[in-house]
Amino acid sequence: MTPITDWREVIGELRAHGGSRAVLTEPEAQTITRALGIGLPRMTVVATADEASGVDLPGERLVVKAVGPAHKTELGGVRVAANSPAAIVNAVRLIAASAAGTTPESFLVAEFVDHDPADEVLAGVRWTDAFGPVVSIGPGGVTAGLGLAPAIVARATSDRIDATLASAPGTRSLTEGSRGTRAVARPSQLAALAVDLLTLGETTMPHDLVEFEINPLVFTSAGAIALDALAVLGRGKADTPRRPPPPEGILQQLRPRSIAVIGVSERMNPGRVILHNLLAAGFPADRIAVIKPGVTVVDGCRAVPSLSALDEPVDLLVVALTASAVPELMDEVIASGFARSVILIPGGLGERPGTEPEARRLAESIATARRAGRSAPVVTGPNSMGIRSVPGSYDATFIPAERMTPAPAKGAPLALIAQSGAFTLSRLDRLPWLRPRYVVTVGNQLDLTIGNYLDHFAGDPEVAIVACYLEGFRPGDGDRMLRAAARLRARGGVLIWYRGGRTVAGARSAATHTAAVASDDAVARALGETVGILTADSLDDFDDLLRLAVLLHQKAHTGRRLAVVSNAGFECVAAADNLGTLELTEFAPATRSRLVEILDNAGLGGITGVGNPLDLTPSAGDEAFAAAAEAALDDPGVDLAVIGCVPFTPELRTLPADVDDPGSLPGRLAALAGHRTPWVAVVDGGRRYDPMAGEIEEAGVPVIRSMDRAIRLVAKFAITRQRGAGG
Incomplete structure (x- = not known):
């Protein structure tokens, strides 16, 4: 017989021996179940059919399983047998014969827990880079995931567990019954289970585990019993948390006292258009510096030959150079402290194959400076269309004003944040009456993310609606967005989001567009709904939900x-x-x-x-x-x-x-x-x-x-x- 040890010992033993196996066996995974205080059938592990003949467990029937594949039922790896040596041995041999040439290393024999298959529950927690550990609870068994949607809980929604369980169709059917079926669990039982699983995730993920799932779980008169479990090993060590950008950096970027622009040409290139737009939006010319050697004045603004020639650090530096020139310039900016915030306009850094290492190096340089206590700038982009700020009296986008439908003087208490500049332009031109207070195109999110901006706007009393277009979450950004959306909602505001990259094809397109990694749509949708986020399922929906939010927000x-x-x-x-x-x-x-x-x-x-x-x-x-x-x-x-x-x-x-x-x-x-x-x-x-x-x-x-x-x-x-x- 093979003893079942504590799950921490199991993980440590696997790592010590350098094993490549990521998925724990069921007996190993069930030690986690036991550590959670959930009941288990009495069970034992045998290596051969002969060894199975000596199993001594109670009950008229037993369950025999192959130790190995996650989907054992579909692969013929589960048999219910009479509790007799001959029947158990026969079940082992039948499982071995159905293994298609890959004989299981061992077999699990467990007592049979009598229950109705309709009463089976799935409960699990898995790591997501966007939201951290995410708990799912819903109908289980072989039909899990095919019917009613489960309840989804994350750290940012842990204060709403009862409401989440009551509203999710999958858990509501478990606690209330559906289509003539009886309730199989009390709400308090599912709530306690959700808390325990979330605690497990926060304790072990992603360093020890990345996934743990019980399916099926049944609730009996003796309590909850796990009939099967799956666990996937983690990364071995916790990632170093990303140091958040200083909050005053975003404020200085959105309401700067001084601006410098580099990349302004004699002709009407993006840098020159940005300069024209800055002036047209009302930003004072005497507070704009153009970094351009060989001239002293450009469009009424002072020109200096280099960044180091500035009299003092600027609040905002707008970079309209080619992508190849960005790394060297940013190294100078980080080292010199001559800019408190930066907008990187050029594309091609991070999303173009071969440029990822340079983008990672820049991000690490910024992070290193912050960890050392140096005043590294906050950075938007690269691949940003720019930023418009009505309170900051500036428009640092590179689209000529004559290409857009004129907007009215009065604007909406709206901030529009997007990974795509083209998406932003389309919305602004289709709905010119919006005139948001802020328009931010984040591009590849080398430093500042959508979540950082949303966190800022959630605390701005002059912003009641935030609308986001995103093609994926940066690590931790989903959690950040949920918390900010809840804060916004608590003061009567609302977040609208459209998430691109929700399908395999969409995720692939998004990754080649702005170097994003698409998230799990079902998880993002469920968690968003929990905190009151309006999810747009199409671009037209996004426009019309914007109409509703902006024009009805005061009613x-x-x-x-x-x-x-x-x-x-x-x-x-x-x-x-x-x-x-x-x-x-x-x-x-x-x-x-x-x-x-x-x-x-x-x-x-x-x-x-x-x-x-x-x-x-x-x-x-x-x-x-x-x-x-x-x-x-x-x-x-x-x-x-x-x-x-x-x-x-x-x-x-x-x-x-x-x-x-x-x-x-x-x-x-x-x-x-x-x-x-x-x-x-x-x-x-x-x-x-x-x-x-x-x-x-x-x-x-x-x-x-x-x-x-x-x-x-x-x-x-x-x-x-x-x-x-x-x-």
Whole structure:
């Protein structure tokens, strides 16, 4: 018989002998289970069929398993046998015969725990570079991962374990039952299990372990019993934690008192465009220095021949040189301390094959300086499009102003952070009315990451919404983002993110684009939802969620009771089909009476009736339509509303020539923008009706161009805000 030792001894023994095996055997993994205080079947390990004949365990049946493959059931490596020497020996031989020429080194024989397969639970913890240890609990057995989504818990969401278990479909089915099945565990049991697994992860990962999983786990009258376990060895030593950039560095970068630009040409190259944009944004010329030998003035700004010729360190250095010139320049910046923050514009450093070592060397140089207590600059990029800062009165991007749709003077309390400059430009041009307070393109995140910026903006009272496009997380950045998003949400703000690289092909494209490593989408989505992050599943969703967040952020969101008003029957059906967690409220008697009067006065009483959704039909004119919409918004039982218009009917004044008239439907709906009830407009028409949509949106009402999409995103918006606020 082979004794089963303590799991720490198992790991130490494997490392001492220099073994290459990363996956522990089940008997080895089960020692971790025992250390967690979880029950085990009585078991023993045998090397041969002859040895199996001497097994002495209780019960009428026993379980015989091959010691080795993780998916033993699918490979024929598990047999249930009668508790007799002949049956056990036969089971061992059958397993050996099904091993396809790779005879198992040993066999595990364990007592049979009688249970319903529907009661099986999966519980595990694995290391992720983005979030640290992540716990998963859900339905188990051979169907694990194929049905209801499990609960996902990480360090940053450990204060919300009970709420997470109650909301995840997989754990809710375990504690409440589903489809006629009974509950298999109490919420308190799953919560205690989640805490223990998270503690295991924080204690052992990634140095000793990178993954530990129990599947299946069953809850019996005697307590929890683990019927199988898997563990994967870790890296042997803990990584040195990355020293965070100094917080004052980001503040100096976003609100600099002085700026220097290097890479300005006589022609209109990126450096020259950046200089023009800085001046156009209002940054004083006497506080801009151009590093350019051979001249003394460029566009009214002082020019100096080198970095060392500056009178004093600048708050921000913008580098628009070629990638090959960056390492030498950055070595000088780090050594001299002549810049407190840097934006690296050039691409090709870190994402282009062969440049990774130089990028790592630069990152390490910055880290070494910080560890030594020297004032290394904070660095954005490389491969950054630049930064715009309204509070800092500067635009350090290299896109000429004439290439973009002009933005209004008044902006939104929004910070837009993205790994992709092209993504950023598309959003700013499609939604020019946004005019974010900050636009940050992080590029390859050599130093400053999206998480660093989000952490900064979460503490900025002038920023209520942060929108992020990311193609992967830097180590620890997922955890950092979750914590910052929770802080932002706690003061009434919201984070919207779109994550590229969620598929294998997308991850490969992202890695070649900005040297990112894609994260596990299911984990990121679940953890994001826990802290109230709005996840955009498409680029169009990102735009429309931005509309909702920016234009509705000052309005109270108290519930999910919805009113829908439209002049088209198909929109009413589409609304009812896409409610999700929303509910169509019943109008109050006073509202119903008011709507009846509106319909009768418009001659519609014999055509349609009062309901929710309220179908006004194409016969409703401007006045009746707007009056009905206002009545729905006034109803005390309505928490939010979607008001849709199919604009083709001649009864409505919706053409471009009509929109400036306050008596037209666009004018009347725009006048309702300040209503206390948050609402969204739908204009389901082509380009001819863009002016109508623009008139309503410019008044402050989000406009989404189809009813089903509007309802779906409003439902996501409502539930995410409530989940993030409720914990």
